[in-house]
Amino acid sequence: MTLPEPTPTSNSGAARQWTAGEKHLITGAAALAPSVHNTQPWVLEFHDEHISLYERLDRALPHHDPVGRDRLISCGAAVENAVSAMRILGWLPAVRLRHDPAHPDEVARITVTGRAEPSDVERHRHRAISARHSHRGPFAGRAMENDLRRELLGAHTVDGVGLRALADPEEVAALARLVSHSALVLRADHAYQRELTAWTAPVREPMPGAGVSSATRRVSTLPWAGLVRRTTAIPDIGFLADRLSREFLVLVETPDDGRHDHVRAGMAAEQVWLAAVDAGLAGSLLTQPFQLPEVRAGLVEKLALSGFPQLLLRFGYL
Known part of the structure; x- marks a missing residue:
């Protein structure tokens, strides 16, 4: 899966309505996060000024991951990719981890706090999302600096x-x-x-x-x-x-x-x-x-x- 090119947006104002293009870019980035057994154990919900990421308990792996630690690690990687996509779109996101008994499956809430141009590092990291994959074999003998x-x-x-x-x-x-x-x-x-x-x-x-x-x-x-x-x-x-x-x-x-x-x-x-x-x-x-x-x-x-x-x-x- 390759991420689409982001649509330029203005640098002012706060998010009230997420466009279809924004949703596509953010959910696409999250979907490319590494996850335990490639189960993708999360779902995103878009609200006026924030995005909630929920863990999917129907993707549980009771024998590999009995306490759900790997599922939450996977959700954390998806949060990071979603944040990266939001920065490319020009939003300033703030992540707040959640543990609300009323919504026990809500893992994180990403709130829009303003607008800013993404940095060069953020642009590079976002491009790397599509290129990242798990290499399960040995590496070449070249030493790392x-x-x-x-x-x-x-x-x-x-x-x-x-x-x-x-x-x-x-x-x-x-x-x-x-x-x-x-x-x-x-x-x-x-x-x-x-x-x-x-x-x-x-x-x-x-x-x-x-x-x-x-x-x-x-x-x-x-x-x-x-x-x-x-x-x-x-x-x-x-x-x-x-x-x-x-x-x-x-x-x-x-x-x-x-x-x-x-x-x-x-x-x-x-x-x-x-x-x-x-x-x-x-x-x-x-x-x-x-x-x-x-x-x-x-x-x-x-x-x-x-x-x-x-x-x-x-x-x-x-």
């Missing part, structure tokens, strides 16, 4: 989210052990495998919301790539650690582990991923291992984290 690594670590603007690059050999080895453990557990989990099969589309490039591609069945996907099937080959830990050491790995953590923390983690991850795409990198987002309590506890212990690990981003060149 330190300046680019630092740039990506500073690419997000979401309060309450921390980014940590994993480069120390002991940290990478610990991650390899935990990823390998989670892969073994998930490969043997029949309920999880049935759920993954149910969300596997019989096409190479599924539409947004239609599940993951059946092409992954025929690819020998190693367990860091985000999909573990019954046929996934799980290498020895030394081999896995060696492969991980060649990638730029970014751990996303939050000080707490509530709904808002999960949404913020998704927003920050999407900002960093779009910055990486704009810099010519490929990447993917890994949450599967974080569903196992022992993996999250192991990361906290081995990496001496002060917060809660939510997801892992991996980047490299093709």
